Amino acid sequence: MSTMQDWRCKHTSLVFACRIIRDRFGGEAVDKVAEQHMHNVREAFRRKVAEGAPNDLNALAEHMLAPSETHTMEVIRRDERVFEVKVTRCAHAEIFAEMNAWDVGLKFMCAGDDAMIEGFNPQIELDRPKIMMRGDDCCHFIYRLKG
DSSP states (O other): OOOHHHHHHHHHHHHHHHHHHHHHHOHHHHHHHHHHHHHHHHHHHHHHHHTTOOOSHHHHHHHHHSOOSSEEEEEEEESSSEEEEEEEEEHHHHHHHHTTOHHHHIIIIIHHHHHHHHHHOTTEEEEEEEOGGGTOSSEEEEEEEOO
């Protein structure tokens, strides 16, 4: 588990690298790097599942609700078909905001939520009506089983 200091260092390095890539090669180059990162996230979760890690809605909820320095969340609904939470504090959003780098946070952190669920279980869909990295007051995650 990374400490807040580790996250701050990682995010600062990421923003610095993305700004250099953008200035030298254009925004499309940053998008390509982000796409590859999302591919890597998706594949990492597919591998975990292939190795036998549980990938049902309950396992997702347990993963999300594990104690964390980076998030404070409130469970709205948790049953056999839906897991819904509101994140009221996100240290990642705070760090990217300090650097005026919401764009990088969205591409490399928030997009990871979609990539993660695609690799974790394609029968679970994610809806996020609110995202702090877009300036909302919370991140609202609604995971539903399809069908």
